[in-house]
Amino acid sequence: MNGNTDKSQSLFEEAKKYIPGGVNSPARAFQAVGTTPRFIEKADAQFIYDVDGNRYIDYIGSWGPMILGNNNPEVLKAVQDTIMDGLSFGAATEREITMAKLACEMVPCFEMVRMVNSGTEATMSALRAARGYTGRSKILKFEGCYHGHSDGLLVKAGSALIAEGGSPDSAGVTANCAKDTLTATYNDMDSVESLFEQYKGDIAAVIIEPVAANMGVVLPKEGFLKQLREICDINKTVLIFDEVITGFRLASGGAQQLFGIKPDMATFGKIIGGGMPVGAYGGKREIMECVAPVGKVYQAGTLSGNPVAMAAGIAQLTYLKNNPTVYEHINALGEMLYGGIAEIVKNAEADCHVNYIGSIGTLFFTGEAVSDYTSAKKSDLKKYADYFQHMMNSGNYFAPAQFEAMFISHAHTESDIKKTLDDAARFFGV
Numbered sequence: 001m002n003g004n005t006d007k008s009q010s011l012f013e014e015a016k017k018y019i020p021g022g023v024n025s026p027a028r029a030f031q032a033v034g035t036t037p038r039f040i041e042k043a044d045a046q047f048i049y050d051v052d053g054n055r056y057i058d059y060i061g062s063w064g065p066m067i068l069g070n071n072n073p074e075v076l077k078a079v080q081d082t083i084m085d086g087l088s089f090g091a092a093t094e095r096e097i098t099m100a101k102l103a104c105e106m107v108p109c110f111e112m113v114r115m116v117n118s119g120t121e122a123t124m125s126a127l128r129a130a131r132g133y134t135g136r137s138k139i140l141k142f143e144g145c146y147h148g149h150s151d152g153l154l155v156k157a158g159s160a161l162i163a164e165g166g167s168p169d170s171a172g173v174t175a176n177c178a179k180d181t182l183t184a185t186y187n188d189m190d191s192v193e194s195l196f197e198q199y200k201g202d203i204a205a206v207i208i209e210p211v212a213a214n215m216g217v218v219l220p221k222e223g224f225l226k227q228l229r230e231i232c233d234i235n236k237t238v239l240i241f242d243e244v245i246t247g248f249r250l251a252s253g254g255a256q257q258l259f260g261i262k263p264d265m266a267t268f269g270k271i272i273g274g275g276m277p278v279g280a281y282g283g284k285r286e287i288m289e290c291v292a293p294v295g296k297v298y299q300a301g302t303l304s305g306n307p308v309a310m311a312a313g314i315a316q317l318t319y320l321k322n323n324p325t326v327y328e329h330i331n332a333l334g335e336m337l338y339g340g341i342a343e344i345v346k347n348a349e350a351d352c353h354v355n356y357i358g359s360i361g362t363l364f365f366t367g368e369a370v371s372d373y374t375s376a377k378k379s380d381l382k383k384y385a386d387y388f389q390h391m392m393n394s395g396n397y398f399a400p401a402q403f404e405a406m407f408i409s410h411a412h413t414e415s416d417i418k419k420t421l422d423d424a425a426r427f428f429g430v
Contacts, residue, residue: 003393007051008039027063030400033385035392037400043070045411048397056397057416061407063399064245064360065271067326068316069411075274078315079308088306095310102317103272103280108253109241109262113282114291115305119244119269120148122279123207125291125299126265127153130205130238132297133287138199140206140237142186144215144373147207147242147267153181186212186372187221192228196235205238205265206231210255213245213405215376216362217355225261232264238287244269244279245405250358251327252320274312326410330359333408333417337361340421348428351380359408363387376403387427394423 015022023029023037030037038050046069048058058070068075082095096115104110116122127139147153182199184191186208196203210225212218232239241263246255248271256262265283272280282288290297320326338356341363345352351367364370365380365387384402391398398406 004052004054005036005038005050009036011039011051012036027399027401027404032381033388033400035389035400038392038397045069045071046409046413046416054395056392056395057412057420058397059406059408059420060397060399061409062270062275064249064405064407065269065273065275066407066409067249067271067330067359068274068319069409072274072316072319072411074319075312075315078311079274079276082308082311085307087308088303090302093305093307093310095307095314096305099272099305099310099314099317102314102321103282106248106253106317106321107266107282108256109264109266109284110282111285112288113280114288114299115301115310116279116281116299117277117301117303118148118279119242119267120150120279121301122244122267122269122281123147123153123240123242124150126240126267126281126283127205127207128299129281129287129291129297130240130265132290132295134204134236134238136202136204136237138180138182138202138204140182140184140192140195140203142208142212142373143183144186144218144376145207145209145212145242146214147209148244185374186215186218187224188372189224189227189231192231196231196237201235203235203237205240207240207242209245210241210243210259210261211246211250211357211360213360213362214403215373216364216370216379216403217357217360217405218370218372218376219355219357220259221371225259229261229263238265238283239263240265240267240283242267244271245360247271248317248320249360249407252324272313272317273309274316276309276312278306278309278313327358329410330408330412333412333414334359334361336414337406337408337417337420340417341424344421344425344428344430347430350428360405362403362405365402379403387424390427391420391423394426396420396423 012022041051042049048056100113103113182195243254243266247268251257268280289295292298338354338361342354353364355362365383366378370376379402
């Protein structure tokens with residue numbers, strides 16, 4: 001049992017004096033599950049260790065990017081070698097070119113790419129470029145999809161808000177900021193067509209998580225992404241895939257490769273830097289050449305493309321490109337874990353539903369199928385909290401919120417999955 005949390009509790013009390021809520025991101029807050037955040041000391045391979053000496057099987061993986069596992073030797077060496085020459089220069093480096101070429105080789109829609117510092121910055125910048133390219137102001141997003149915390153995107157933004165039971169719009173986001181953000185229902189093409197009809201000629205971009213992962217994992221229905229591609233083509237609207245979660249995880253070319261749908265632009269977060277704070281946006285050359293200094297769409301970042309993040313990203317992406325068996329391994333473990341959980345809740349006759357694809361998945365505490373934001377919100381948060389507590393105390397590190405994904409890395413083993421399934425079976429009494 002991982003029951004000792006004395007030092008984590010002490011650190012949390014101290015943290016609350018200086019950091020709002022004691023954490024630097026709401027995703028790390030544990031109040032929704034009625035316990036104290038675990039303060040992590042180190043991570044290695046498939047495990048994560050807290051300051052109290054507890055070891056957990058890590059199913060967060062720094063929220064997705066640790067696809068090769070924590071502290072991967074090749075990524076670690078690339079970072080160690082790079083920092084000997086300096087952490088950052090605020091100037092161009094050869095590594096930026098190497099990364100850009102690699103990303104354009106791997107991502108189907110990339111003809112050009114710009115490095116930034118986070119997924120939020122990537123989506124914000126991509127939308128600005130789309131507006132500059134089209135000369136239009138409105139964007140269309142989907143309820144329950146999270147695209148970072150820029151003002152115009154915090155509208156019905158999934159796990160950013162519903163995990164804490166908050167309102168659909170963040171305080172501090174004015175009506176003026178959000179007025180050009182239209183929201184459709186995920187997997188409901190009628191809602192999309194209605195908005196295109198209502199705002200004909202005004203929609204600059206449609207942005208979507210091709211597999212939603214911020215209201216829990218929700219898969220696109222058959223043909224839904226293809227229909228989005230078609231309606232964007234008809235209306236000369238830029239289609240943007242937010243691949244912060246799915247990029248380089250569902251396939252080496254992301255969800256767009258897996259589903260065979262090429263967007264006009266795509267955005268990525270920390271996975272493009274091996275877990276370092278980094279992001280990227282890119283797409284068609286004619287759109288990206290609207291960005292300064294070539295075009296009139298301004299976007300900048302002093303540390304964008306910094307050498308340490310580039311080194312980590314190059315090491316990880318090169319490994320993924322050259323070793324397709326990574327996907328065979330993590331997908332097989334995904335089938336074992338999520339399929340196993342589905343069998344457990346079925347045998348227990350529990351009001352639960354499992355959604356998964358490849359190495360990402362969510363156990364929803366609702367008996368109904370989850371296909372959109374409305375159905376996801378029907379989940380029983382109290383039951384999830386009980387489940388979370390049991391699994392955490394049994395040595396499994398999950399997201400402390402119902403509306404998040406679980407992630408499997410290449411470092412996980414069948415033995416890890418079997419242990420987690422045994423722990424889950426105990427909770428459900430089967």
